[in-house]
Amino acid sequence: MTFKTNPLEQAFRRPNVNLRSNPYTNQYWTAVSHTLPALLYDGYLKLTGQKPRMMKTISRLHKAMMVLEYFTSHSWVWNTDNMTTLMSHMSPEDKKMFNFDVRQLHWAEYMESYCMGTKKYVLNEELSGLPAAxxxxxxxxxxxxxxxxxxxxxxxxxxIARSQMARNIWYFVVSMCFKFLSYFRASSTMR
Incomplete structure (x- = not known):
């Protein structure tokens, strides 16, 4: 998880990715996790006399996501016959000079370098700020x-205030937790 090892300095929320195939579910979660928090934060900024900025940021984010939507919501089939043929006809010297075989790539290391490069060269964040981030x-x-x-x-x-069944479930769960804790405590003292 590169966002945990190399987080952004000015993060407002924890970054995460959720892909959904249903557009209505996606619209619901976009409203709940993006638009509503942005509106609440902008309301807070207005109340404190500051200029609201989150809805503008969220709208820019959504526009960027809409540009990528076509590519992330369709299936793609890639043909590598030409590359395979070219590689089979190359001499060992050519293969060394023009190394384009992506099977040799260590993808975890590549993504780590990609995120670090984006952080440093695109977002202009200093790497010395990583511990604080x-x-x-x-x-x-x-x-x-x-x-x-x-x-x-x-x-x-x-x-619980409205339903006897919910109260019974609550008491059952709490009693099970206490039983588990007492069992755990008893088993840890036996060692």
Whole structure:
């Protein structure tokens, strides 16, 4: 995961990739994970007297994704017969001089170099800022986990207040967790 080892310095959220084949599902998640947070952040910026910028950024991001949509949503069949024929007719000296056999590429290393090059030469970020960017990425991860946990507990509490069956499930899950913890504690003291 190159975004974890080489994160962006000014990340607003943790980067991730989710590919969906259903356009309605994609539109829903785009609205929930991109547009809604951007609107909320722009509202916060307006309230604090700053210039809103996230919706503009999100619209530019969506335009860039729309350019790539044709290429990511269709199947492609590539024919390598000409390359194979050319390689079979090349002398060892030519193969050494014109090395275009991608089977020899170490793809993980290539992607790492690609991300580092993009970070340094396209985004003009200094590589000395990597430790701070990693700390920032961990902070974003913790914020996301905390927010999701609070949201799940809040929604669950609403269900518990309204349903006896939900309360019974909740008590069962909590008692199972306590039993597991007590078993884990007991088994760890036996060693």
């Amino acid at each position: 990693r700390k920032h990425l961990n902070k974003l991860r913790n914020i996301r986990y905390t927010f999701n946990t609070v949201l799940v507990v809040f929604i669950w509490r609403i269900f």
